[in-house]
Structure formats: structure tokens, C-alpha cells
Amino acid sequence: MDIEIIEMAERRGKFILKNSSPAMANALRRTMLSDIPKMAIDKVEFHLGPIMVDDKEYESVTPLFDEIIAHRLGMVPVPTDYELFTYQDKCVCGGEGCPSCTIMYSLNKIGPCTVYSGDMIPLGNAELKVKDEFIPIVELTDGQAVLIYATAVMGTVKKHVKWQAAFGVGYKYLPIITIDANKANDSDVLRVIKLCPRHVFEEKGGKIVVKNSTDCSLCMSCVAPSNGAITINSDDKNFFFTFETDGSLTAKQLLDKATEILSSEASELLSQVEAL
Amino acid sequence: MIIPVRCFTCGKVVGSAYPEYVKRVGMGEDPKKVLDDLGFERYCCRRMIVSHADLIGEIAPLG
Ligand SMILES: [Zn+2]
Ligand SMILES: [Zn+2]
Numbered sequence: 001m002d003i004e005i006i007e008m009a010e011r012r013g014k015f016i017l018k019n020s021s022p023a024m025a026n027a028l029r030r031t032m033l034s035d036i037p038k039m040a041i042d043k044v045e046f047h048l049g050p051i052m053v054d055d056k057e058y059e060s061v062t063p064l065f066d067e068i069i070a071h072r073l074g075m076v077p078v079p080t081d082y083e084l085f086t087y088q089d090k091c092v093c094g095g096e097g098c099p100s101c102t103i104m105y106s107l108n109k110i111g112p113c114t115v116y117s118g119d120m121i122p123l124g125n126a127e128l129k130v131k132d133e134f135i136p137i138v139e140l141t142d143g144q145a146v147l148i149y150a151t152a153v154m155g156t157v158k159k160h161v162k163w164q165a166a167f168g169v170g171y172k173y174l175p176i177i178t179i180d181a182n183k184a185n186d187s188d189v190l191r192v193i194k195l196c197p198r199h200v201f202e203e204k205g206g207k208i209v210v211k212n213s214t215d216c217s218l219c220m221s222c223v224a225p226s227n228g229a230i231t232i233n234s235d236d237k238n239f240f241f242t243f244e245t246d247g248s249l250t251a252k253q254l255l256d257k258a259t260e261i262l263s264s265e266a267s268e269l270l271s272q273v274e275a276l
Numbered sequence: 277m278i279i280p281v282r283c284f285t286c287g288k289v290v291g292s293a294y295p296e297y298v299k300r301v302g303m304g305e306d307p308k309k310v311l312d313d314l315g316f317e318r319y320c321c322r323r324m325i326v327s328h329a330d331l332i333g334e335i336a337p338l339g
Pocket of ligand 1: 088091092093094095096097098099100101102
């Protein structure tokens with residue numbers, strides 16, 4: 001697999017998959033969406049009954065149902081490190097839960113306040129604190145309190161979306177834009193600069209030139225008004241990918257993991273075919 | 277009720293952006309510019325924030 005990185009920020013990436021096929025591009029897209037393992041909160045224990053803080057009694061009551069709070073905690077992206085964690089059922093502890101397959105968080109707040117995701121305190125390694133600190137979980141009024149223990153485990157999105165690390169994963173055929181050099185300074189053709197919704201063209205020395213061909217969405221709205229001076233083709237061997245992550249993994253980690261999973265699945269298939 | 281943690285359609289985290297969006301729009305900034313600044317490109321995520329009715333504060337005392 002030949003990949004040219006265009007942009008690789010912490011949470012978003014753009015790259016070109018080169019000399020490939022539509023089947024391969026789609027396989028990579030689906031792997032990124034649904035096969036990347038990550039940590040997410042899966043078990044939440046609520047303290048029920050009065051909560052005593054500084055000789056004042058608080059009720060373990062909130063405006064949201066416990067189930068909704070548990071669901072909201074599950075959706076919060078939890079930092080994932082493949083060196084530190086593994087699937088619970090494949091762990092050395094045999095599925096009981098230990099520091100190499102689970103992350104424990106405690107959440108203890110008294111009202112009046114807004115409870116944020118950043119209020120979750122990891123038990124043990126402080127680096128596992130949630131990066132998105134200002135996701136509102138619930139609001140408390142005077143006399144209300146929450147005392148919660150939450151456990152995060154590794155999983156994939158095939159079981160629940162909270163284990164989805166990548167989103168907005170999409171690709172398009174790489175656009176090939178050709179401009180007839182003899183007609184590049186026609187006033188009709190120059191008018192196309194304003195017609196393009198993605199602002200792909202610009203004027204240079206009285207001629208129309210391509211500014212950024214990867215921005216083109218292959219909408220073809222420039223073809224007819226240019227009277228054949230501009231032609232747009234799509235390249236079915238090169239693919240322009242964009243994707244984002246939720247912050248539990250960096251964009252680079254996610255792409256590395258996706259290519260690793262895809263190639264290991266391909267070689268597994270090959271070995272099974274040979275065994276027939 | 278309360279801002280959803282993630283976009284219903286694509287899964288991008290929108291919850292953490294909502295308090296900042298409300299604050300900045302309240303200070304008179306253009307909502308379009310704030311959403312662009314916060315990195316919401318797709319309209320699925322933008323509608324999560326724009327169309328949200330934040331009623332949790334009114335429900336809270338009844339909990
Ligand atoms: Zn374990
Ligand atoms: Zn969205």
C-alpha cells in the first residue's frame with residue numbers, strides 16, 4: 001500500500017492512496033471505521049443513598065436517569081495506548097479485570113455545579129485523564145451529588161459506537177483537471193473561476209490555472225460553461241482520503257493501526273486459502 | 277435537554293464545544309465563524325450545536 005500524507009494533525013488527516021483499486025480503498029475505509037480497537041467506559045457503578053461531604057448530607061439524585069449518565073460517560077473518548085492495554089478476554093488476568101485491560105475512573109461531585117468529563121479522575125496512571133475536559137455530563141443543583149466509579153475496557157465498534165475511534169472517513173477518486181492551453185485566456189473560460197463551488201481555479205497572467213486540484217469535488221459544473229476548454233476526469237487508481245479521530249488515538253496512530261490490521265487480515269486469508 | 281456528547285450522525289465529539297459556542301455567540305460573534313473556528317465542517321455536527329435547546333437547568337431542581 002502506497003500512501004502519501006498530505007496533512008497529519010493530531011485529530012485529522014488527509015492522504016492519497018496511490019496505485020491502488022476501488023476495492024482496496026473501500027477496504028481501508030471500512031477498516032478505519034470498524035476494526036480499530038479503543039478504550040471506552042463500559043461499566044458504571046453509582047453510589048446510591050446519602051453522600052456526606054463536610055458534615056453536609058447530599059442526595060444521590062440527578063436530573064438525568066442513571067442509565068443516561070452511564071451512556072454519556074461511555075461516549076466520552078478515553079485515551080488509548082496499545083502498549084498498555086489489551087482486550088479483557090485475551091488478558092493475562094483471564095477476563096477478571098486488571099490494570100493492563102481496564103481503566104478505572106472515579107467521579108465525585110457535589111452540587112450546585114456542572115459535572116464535566118474532566119472531573120473524572122483515573123485511579124493510578126494520571127496520564128489517562130480524559131483529553132476533552134469540557135464535555136458536560138450532568139448538571140446538579142444544591143443538595144444533589146454524584147459518586148460514580150466507571151471502568152473502561154477495550155473494544156471495537158462492531159459491539160457499540162462508543163468504541164469507534166475514526167469518523168468522517170471518506171475518499172474520492174483523485175480529480176484530473178486538464179485545461180486546453182489555446183482557450184485558457186478566453187473570457188468565457190475565465191468566468192468559470194467564479195462558478196466553481198470549491199474555488200479550484202485562479203487567474204494567473206490573464207490565463208485560468210488550477211490552484212488546488214484535490215479540492216475538486218468532481219461536480220462538473222465548470223465543464224459545460226467552458227465550451228470544452230476544461231475537462232474533468234477521475235483517476236480510479238489514486239484516492240484522496242480524509243478522516244478524523246475522536247482524540248482517543250492520534251490520526252497517525254489510527255492510520256498505522258488500520259494498515260496493520262488490513263495487512264494481517266489479508267495474510268490470514270491467504271494462509272487459510274492455502275490450507276484448503 | 278443537555279447537549280449530546282457526540283454528533284448523532286458522524287460521531288464527532290460536540291459536547292465540549294457547546295459551552296464555548298454559547299459563550300462566544302453571547303458576546304456577539306457570528307455563529308458561522310465560531311462553528312468554523314471550532315472545526316465543525318460537516319452540517320451534521322453544526323446542526324447538533326445550532327439546534328440544541330439547553331433545558332437541563334430548568335429540569336435540575338426537580339431531580
Ligand atoms: Zn486483565
Ligand atoms: Zn457530525
